[in-house]
Amino acid sequence: MDGDDFLAARFEEQRPHLRAVAYRMLGSLSEAEDAVQEAWFKLSRSDVNEVANLAGWLTTVVGRVCLDLLRSRASRREDPLEHQDGQEVRLPDPIIGGIRALDPEQEILTADSVGIALMIVLETLGPAERLAFVLHDMFSVPFDEIAPILDRTAASTRQLASRARDRVQGAAPAPDADLALRREVVRAFLAAARGGDFEALLAVLDPDVVARSDGGTLRPATLRRGATEVATGASLFGSQFTGESRMVLVNGEPAVAGFLDGRPLSLAVFTVRGGKVVALDIFTDPERLERLGLSAV
Numbered sequence: 438m439d440g441d442d443f444l445a446a447r448f449e450e451q452r453p454h455l456r457a458v459a460y461r462m463l464g465s466l467s468e469a470e471d472a473v474q475e476a477w478f479k480l481s482r483s484d485v486n487e488v489a490n491l492a493g494w495l496t497t498v499v500g501r502v503c504l505d506l507l508r509s510r511a512s513r514r515e516d517p518l519e520h521q522d523g524q525e526v527r528l529p530d531p532i533i534g535g536i537r538a539l540d541p542e543q544e545i546l547t548a549d550s551v552g553i554a555l556m557i558v559l560e561t562l563g564p565a566e567r568l569a570f571v572l573h574d575m576f577s578v579p580f581d582e583i584a585p586i587l588d589r590t591a592a593s594t595r596q597l598a599s600r601a602r603d604r605v606q607g608a609a610p611a612p613d614a615d616l617a618l619r620r621e622v623v624r625a626f627l628a629a630a631r632g633g634d635f636e637a638l639l640a641v642l643d644p645d646v647v648a649r650s651d652g653g654t655l656r657p658a659t660l661r662r663g664a665t666e667v668a669t670g671a672s673l674f675g676s677q678f679t680g681e682s683r684m685v686l687v688n689g690e691p692a693v694a695g696f697l698d699g700r701p702l703s704l705a706v707f708t709v710r711g712g713k714v715v716a717l718d719i720f721t722d723p724e725r726l727e728r729l730g731l732s733a734v
Contacts, residue, residue, distance in 0.1 A: 441481075444480065444481070444485070447491060448477055448480055448495070451491070451492055451495050452473060454492065454496070455472075455473045455476060455495055455496065455499050456469050456470065456473050458496055458499050458500065458503075458571065458572070458575075458576060459472040459473055459499050459502075459503055460530075460532075461551060461556070461559065461571045461575055462499075462500065462503035462504075462507065462567060462568065462571050463503055463506060463507065464529030464530060464556055464559065464560055465529070465530050466530045466532070467530075468506060472499055472502045472503050472506065473499060475502045476495055476498045476499045476502060479498050480495065480498070493578070493582065496572070496576060496578060497572075497578070497582060497583075497585075497586060500568055500571075500572050500578075500583070500586055501586050503568070504564055504565070504568050504586060504587070507564035507567065507568075508564050528553070528557065528649065528651040528718060528720065529553065529556040529557065529559075529560060530725075531553060531687040531688060531692075531704065531706065531720060531729065532687065532688050533685055533686070533687060533729055533730065533731060534685065534686040534687075534689075551575075551688060551689070552609075552612060552688045552689060552690045552706075552708060553687060553688050553690060553706045553708070553716075553718045554609045554612075554708045554715075554716045554718070555605065555609040556688065557609075557649070557718070558604065558605050558608045558609040559571070559605070561604070561608075562601050562604065565587050565589075565597055566597050566598070566600060566601040567601065568583065568586065568587065569583055569587070569594050569595075569597040569598040569601060570597075570598045570601035570602060570605065573594075573598045574598060574601075574602060580592075580594045580595050580598070610710060610715075611710070612690065612708050612709055612710050612715075613709050613710055613711070613712070616691065618709075618712070619690070619691050619707070619709040620684065620691045622641055622691075622707070622709045622712060622713070622714060623684070623691045623692075623693065623707045623709070623714075625637070625640075625641050626638065626641050626642075626671070626707070626714060627675070627682065627693060629641065629671075629672075629675075630671040630672060630674065630675025630676075631675045631676070631678070632675075632676075633672050633675065633676040634672075635668055635669075635672055638664075638667075638668035638671055638672060639664050639665070639668050641712075641713060641714055642664040642667055642668060642713060642714050643664065643710070643711070643713040643714060643715040644663065644664050645662070645663065645664075645715070646662075646663065646664055646667050646713070646714055646715055646716065646717065647660070647661070647662055647667075647715075647716050647717070648660070648661040648662075648666075648667045648670065648671075648716075648717040648718075648719065649716075649717070649718050649719065650718075650719040650720075650721055651719070651720050651721060651722050651725070667717065678695065679697070680695055680696050680697035680698070680702055681695070681696045681697075682694070682695055682696075683696070683731075685704075685731070687704065687706045688706070690706050690707060690708060690709075691706075691707050691709070692704060692705060692706040692707060693705045693707075694731045696731075696732075699732070700732075701726040701727065701729070701731040701732065702721070702726075703719055703720065703721050703726070704719070704720040704721075704726060704729070704731065705717060705718070705719045705720075706718045706719075706720075
């Protein structure tokens with residue numbers, strides 16, 4: 438094996454980790470793949486003979502690429518989606534798995550309970566805050582290695598991560614650990630929605646539940662707050678839905694994919710805490726649903 442092949446092999450060993458970093462930074466699977474590929478281009482053009490820690494070097498390179506992409510996204514005012522109450526949020530790309538297990542690369546992508554609700558909170562952070570939090574808190578990169586990426590001191594970078602941490606902990610509490618129990622809550626929600634049982638829906642919804650929908654390109658995004666409003670919407674949709682439902686995993690969370698005439702119609706992701714649904718994130722964009730490969734799950 439010559440030097441180029443050896444370097445390529447070492448890079449491929451790091452690819453799943455780098456993709457996980459980029460996904461948490463960008464919330465987009467396609468952009469994450471682009472960022473990883475850009476890291477390979479930089480590696481292939483660099484002299485890394487004196488790099489003692491290639492994994493760390495590549496992680497900071499991917500972080501820098503993602504930071505540039507986030508700043509570019511902000512300057513173009515791309516995304517996020519504006520909801521009816523004036524709040525803005527960008528629903529990240531979901532990672533789909535079967536209900537029983539995820540493949541090894543999906544496990545790396547969704548490790549550390551990076552559910553959709555947490556990814557949405559990450560989307561609300563500024564680029565610098567997101568970088569500091571993701572690299573330090575999720576991947577244990579020291580602040581003195583993150584600081585040069587941001588052109589800040591290590592102390593200033595630590596403050597950025599601390600502010601981001603406070604926002605994350607306040608807005609995205611950890612879901613219940615028992616997946617089987619979370620699935621039971623989702624099944625109870627589905628049964629109540631299909632039967633139009635309003636009281637049963639209220640019983641499985643947290644009083645402050647939030648339901649978000651990406652809306653797609655043809656419809657505006659929507660946001661519903663509170664058990665009564667969410668139960669009303671779920672009861673109306675459930676009583677009218679005549680298609681097929683399949684249980685799947687999305688970012689490690691129980692989810693339900695809806696199909697009509699064999700085509701994906703929706704994907705609803707449930708965040709369950711304390712035996713109640715605290716967040717419901719619904720993907721309905723036809724183009725996005727087609728890209729997810731739900732029919733194969």
